[in-house]
Amino acid sequence: MFTGIIETLGRVTNLKYELENLHITVESSFTNELKIDQSVAHNGVCLTVVNIDGKHYTVTAIKETLDKTNIRNLQVAAIVNLERAMKLGDRLDGHIVQGHVDQTAECINIKETQGSWLYTFKYDSSLNNITIEKGSVTVNGVSLTVVNSKRNEFSVAIIPYTHEHTNFKAFKIGSVVNLEFDVIGKYVSRLNALNS
Known part of the structure; x- marks a missing residue:
């Protein structure tokens, strides 16, 4: 669950296809606070962190996500809007956002x-x-x-x-x-x- 209030911008540093999946590596200011299996919204798309390496983390987008979102158009050096999932008990400054792009x-x-x-x-x-x-x-x-x-x-x-x-x-x-x-x-x- 997200609020739609962007925390920071990230920069795409690597894109790697594996079968129908796209592994996206992003450099962000909050990478050191992330953990594996955490949800992060990228341009509003909820994706799961699968790897962390220094300032960089990697998420994977499956075919369903690539078919329905602009994630398929990403290029290396692209800037993406980033938001981590909201904490229970925080103020809801935006509105209820699921991270499931329509x-x-x-x-x-x-x-x-x-x-x-x-x-x-x-x-x-x-x-x-x-x-x-x-x-x-x-x-x-x-x-x-x-x-x-x-x-x-x-x-x-x-x-x-x-x-x-x-x-x-x-x-x-x-x-x-x-x-x-x-x-x-x-x-x-x-x-x-x-x-x-």
Whole structure:
């Protein structure tokens, strides 16, 4: 379980395929605090630590994860948003994030305003995921509030702190991001589909 509040950025230092799995080695500022079998969200994707070597740790993404997320697009030197699982009893500063990405989306517009940025993302609505105005959505692991919700697109407003401390600053038109929709909204959507 995560909150969508990014702790730090990591840098991909090695990528190695083994059959259909991808082993991803990351350098991060909190590697010395990790342990084998711990969960860490990478751009919002929950992955398990399988090896630790100095400042570097390795996680493994299976085919299911590669098929449904932007992890498949990672390259050496890529910067990823990192968050460790929340501790029981901590404040929940973002919203409840499972680290189970629902689908990807494409950045279709970036508008810099006076003091913030408005990013717009388009996604495949045939998967029955939804956003609502002022609801929560996770983009590359970042807990955000939805504005301009439409059937297959939405926008989020990014404050300077988030822009500086996440990989949002690297987004361009056409960037592919991971989306995790609000878990309560997913249950409501599923129940409506079953009752239709």
